[in-house]
Amino acid sequence: MKPGETPAFMIAVSMRRLFLLSLFILAIQLSSSASGNKEELFIGVSIYRSDDAFTEEERQWIEKESLGQIPVKVRAAENKQSLQNDHIAQFIEEGAAAIIVNPVDRTASGAIIEKCRQADIPLVFINREPLADDMAIWDKVYYVGARAEAAGRFEARIFINYWFNHPEADKNGDGKLQFVIIKGEPGHQDTELRSEYLMKTLAEAGIVIDRLDEDTALWERERAEDLMSAFLASHGDSIEAVFANNDQMALGAIDALQNAGYFSNGRYMPVIGCDAIPDGLEALDDGTLLGTVLNDAEGQGKAAYRIAYELASGRIPDEAAIGYPLTDERYVWIPYTMMIQGNHLL
Ligand code: GAL
Numbered sequence: 121m122k123p124g125e126t127p128a129f130m131i132a133v134s135m136r137r138l139f140l141l142s143l144f145i146l147a148i149q150l151s152s153s154a155s156g157n158k159e160e161l162f163i164g165v166s167i168y169r170s171d172d173a174f175t176e177e178e179r180q181w182i183e184k185e186s187l188g189q190i191p192v193k194v195r196a197a198e199n200k201q202s203l204q205n206d207h208i209a210q211f212i213e214e215g216a217a218a219i220i221v222n223p224v225d226r227t228a229s230g231a232i233i234e235k236c237r238q239a240d241i242p243l244v245f246i247n248r249e250p251l252a253d254d255m256a257i258w259d260k261v262y263y264v265g266a267r268a269e270a271a272g273r274f275e276a277r278i279f280i281n282y283w284f285n286h287p288e289a290d291k292n293g294d295g296k297l298q299f300v301i302i303k304g305e306p307g308h309q310d311t312e313l314r315s316e317y318l319m320k321t322l323a324e325a326g327i328v329i330d331r332l333d334e335d336t337a338l339w340e341r342e343r344a345e346d347l348m349s350a351f352l353a354s355h356g357d358s359i360e361a362v363f364a365n366n367d368q369m370a371l372g373a374i375d376a377l378q379n380a381g382y383f384s385n386g387r388y389m390p391v392i393g394c395d396a397i398p399d400g401l402e403a404l405d406d407g408t409l410l411g412t413v414l415n416d417a418e419g420q421g422k423a424a425y426r427i428a429y430e431l432a433s434g435r436i437p438d439e440a441a442i443g444y445p446l447t448d449e450r451y452v453w454i455p456y457t458m459m460i461q462g463n464h465l466l
């Protein structure tokens with residue numbers, strides 16, 4: 121003991137040392153757990169199924185956008201809402217920083233939002249729009265999609281342009297358009313609104329429409345081929361145009377038409393689709409698909425990832441970070457583009 125060092129003084133000094141030491145250990149623990157968290161940081165992505173050409177493009181763009189940033193963990197629900205609900209529960213359990221969902225059943229989004237709200241994990245929906253009441257449950261929920269009405273109007277405009285420039289398109293010369301429509305999944309906003317605005321726009325342009333038939337092919341090429349074969353069996357050559365809610369189904373219709381002898385020996389049928397997937401663009405080039413509407417998978421995938429990234433980083437996403445404007449605070453609408461052979465119609 122040095123002069124002036126009482127036992128009480130010594131105890132105070134060692135307690136102070138002990139306190140500093142424990143602060144030091146705590147700091148080390150905190151910094152190592154922070155870097156541990158960083159390694160595990162991820163954004164969960166659940167896609168409604170893995171065999172849909174368009175949503176697969178979106179998935180690829182989400183993955184590309186994530187490179188060098190917060191990584192994504194992607195799971196596909198194979199069209200089963202129960203499987204998707206399991207994905208969400210797992211992502212929450214694994215501590216996702218944000219979740220991107222392409223819902224199987226968009227009307228089931230409320231339950232997903234509620235779960236993520238309780239766990240405080242921000243959510244971004246893509247391609248299948250949740251109902252407005254569900255979007256209102258929580259403010260850390262965003263939607264990225266495209267205005268389905270616009271796609272319907274664009275499909276119509278491509279056809280209107282063709283109809284008024286090709287008098288022979290009215291095959292039976294009755295002054296009316298006899299057509300069939302091949303629809304996507306019932307209840308999907310892109311099925312209902314694309315079909316509704318397609319017909320509205322044709323009528324507004326002064327075309328008298330006579331819908332011979334319509335049915336769903338659930339976005340699938342093979343189902344559409346069967347459906348088109350059935351339409352041909354019942355209506356034969358009285359069909360003057362085929363409208364499909366997406367390219368996969370337009371291509372299926374083209375398969376059936378080719379089997380029935382169309383697109384050779386001067387037999388033609390105008391077929392219009394939507395999405396501009398690579399196979400659709402090829403069909404535009406070879407002249408079997410009259411037109412399509414570019415559904416911008418790149419824009420949608422990038423915007424969804426950027427929003428999720430901002431939310432995962434604790435920021436409120438803004439236009440500068442997303443690269444696209446926000447509407448009604450939590451919606452991003454990526455524009456469609458009309459496409460015909462050789463060029464874009466503006
Ligand atoms: C639509 C697209 C369809 C299909 C569907 C799935 O936007 O046009 O081809 O991918 O989404 O939800």
Ligand code: CA
Binds near residue numbers: 291293294297
């Ligand atoms: Ca006619």
